[in-house]
Amino acid sequence: MKYGPLVFLAAFLALSASWCGFVLTPQIQLGRAVQETNSVVTSEMYPQDRPGSARQGLEIYRAEGCAYCHSQQVEQKGTLVDVFLTDAGKNSMAVAAALTEQHLGTFSGPGLAAGLPKPVLRNASLDTAKALANLLKKAGANSQLRLVPFGPDIERGWGVRRTVAEDFIADSHVMPGSQRVGPDLANVGMRLPDVNWQLMHLFAPRSVTKDSPMPSYPFLFERKKIGKQPSPDALQQLPKEFAPAEGYEIVPRPEAKALAAYLVSLRADVPLYEAPATPPPAATNAPAVTNAPAK
Amino acid sequence: MNSSTNQPATSAPLSDSAAKDTTVPIWLIVVLFLLVYWGAVYFDEHGGWFDAQVYTPYVSAEQVKDFQVSGGETPFERGRKVYASTCFVCHGPNGLGAPGTFPPLAGSDWVNEPQPGRMIRIVLQGFSGPGLKVNGQPFNTGSAMVPWASVLSDDDIAAVITYVRGNAEWGNKASPVTPEQVHAIRQKVASHPLSFTPTEIEGISPAE
Numbered sequence A: 001m002k003y004g005p006l007v008f009l010a011a012f013l014a015l016s017a018s019w020c021g022f023v024l025t026p027q028i029q030l031g032r033a034v035q036e037t038n039s040v041v042t043s044e045m046y047p048q049d050r051p052g053s054a055r056q057g058l059e060i061y062r063a064e065g066c067a068y069c070h071s072q073q074v075e076q077k078g079t080l081v082d083v084f085l086t087d088a089g090k091n092s093m094a095v096a097a098a099l100t101e102q103h104l105g106t107f108s109g110p111g112l113a114a115g116l117p118k119p120v121l122r123n124a125s126l127d128t129a130k131a132l133a134n135l136l137k138k139a140g141a142n143s144q145l146r147l148v149p150f151g152p153d154i155e156r157g158w159g160v161r162r163t164v165a166e167d168f169i170a171d172s173h174v175m176p177g178s179q180r181v182g183p184d185l186a187n188v189g190m191r192l193p194d195v196n197w198q199l200m201h202l203f204a205p206r207s208v209t210k211d212s213p214m215p216s217y218p219f220l221f222e223r224k225k226i227g228k229q230p231s232p233d234a235l236q237q238l239p240k241e242f243a244p245a246e247g248y249e250i251v252p253r254p255e256a257k258a259l260a261a262y263l264v265s266l267r268a269d270v271p272l273y274e275a276p277a278t279p280p281p282a283a284t285n286a287p288a289v290t291n292a293p294a295k
Numbered sequence B: 001m002n003s004s005t006n007q008p009a010t011s012a013p014l015s016d017s018a019a020k021d022t023t024v025p026i027w028l029i030v031v032l033f034l035l036v037y038w039g040a041v042y043f044d045e046h047g048g049w050f051d052a053q054v055y056t057p058y059v060s061a062e063q064v065k066d067f068q069v070s071g072g073e074t075p076f077e078r079g080r081k082v083y084a085s086t087c088f089v090c091h092g093p094n095g096l097g098a099p100g101t102f103p104p105l106a107g108s109d110w111v112n113e114p115q116p117g118r119m120i121r122i123v124l125q126g127f128s129g130p131g132l133k134v135n136g137q138p139f140n141t142g143s144a145m146v147p148w149a150s151v152l153s154d155d156d157i158a159a160v161i162t163y164v165r166g167n168a169e170w171g172n173k174a175s176p177v178t179p180e181q182v183h184a185i186r187q188k189v190a191s192h193p194l195s196f197t198p199t200e201i202e203g204i205s206p207a208e
Helices: A004-030 A052-063 A092-101 A126-138 A195-203 A254-265 B011-021 B026-046 B061-066 B075-085 B117-125 B154-165 B179-189 B198-202
Strands: A078-087 A118-124 A142-150 A221-225 A248-252 B132-134 B137-139
Touching (some): A118 A126, A126 A142, A195 A221, A248 A254
């Protein structure tokens, strides 16, 4: 080992460089992260501490290895901007002329004021949208920009925007996962908020999803003889081939209840500063779906 | 080089001396420079300069800031939403509070001060302790106001104070507050670990 110290130094440098990159830098960046931005566009606090049972459910999620097959991170490829006309102003002729001049279609002055807010530009870049908003403002109209994140995950309905570190700030164990044998769960509480569905899916995945490859977790449940009255916790509407024999019922153990509480507490639908998005207005449904890029 | 590989015992010194004579080929240097250049460009485009608030597909803090479109709502309207998600639990939907427990915001002499300095401090750091009087009414129950500095952004705090101070329905008509004012006071009170007490806050000029 003529070059022993040199080899040692090279190995040491290589390892410490990757340690700096993978451990130290993220720790400096996010280690002491506090909740910096709360979103109020939807009039609610986010992210919040999970309720107690959901926090226990996180431990069950961890213990049962759910993260081996399920990720909790929604990916986003980009953000497009829609421009909605909210107020045609006094001189709607001028607004219509400005819109027509931008080759956004033919608009007539009187028709413009009907059915507001209405989209005048879709899937544009932020600069284009802002330029149009300025133009409309000059013509005396008011407009609203709506941010539409897009990407394969968002098209699948797994979330409305990408997942960021702040989504996990209330969790003591973070379960982002990396494998996607099953679907992403970042927003599962919004997609499948029914606790009974979640419990049935845990007890017998194929009772609710025909071709699910997910293992069943019957040990989180108890088969009980029905006493004087059926238990209020017992699984409802279990299909025949999964249901227990007559006179018996399937009752979730506390672990199953906690896990289901955790699953329905998972959500990533609230815009944050670092992941801006415009929540779909209550009147019209989910613009994110209509704006999915054709592919 | 080929012959030396077949001499196990003496090959090391031989190849060493052979290595001394060869120069690093010029193409390797070019490739290395290209790699470093590509790395620098990649870092510039995707690194976000290690900002904790920049995630792909955004490339810089400025770009994330550009994407904060308020959806056309005024600070007052935004403040209404912040109020509905935070303050109203104690201060009530109409800003009346609860007698003796939670001070009112509607028509309060604290809210309607010409300068918002004290109010911003109270929202940021919280407020507790005996001796508080609002419009002459004592509030001595010991219920404390929680600090919001770590939860609400400067924009949100400015919006909600603007909403409370300018709420004509509540009989308030004080001046609006800008995020810059909140930011300046946030820096000042960063070293103040505890919630403010009435005597302490009365020692601070509202204009500060």
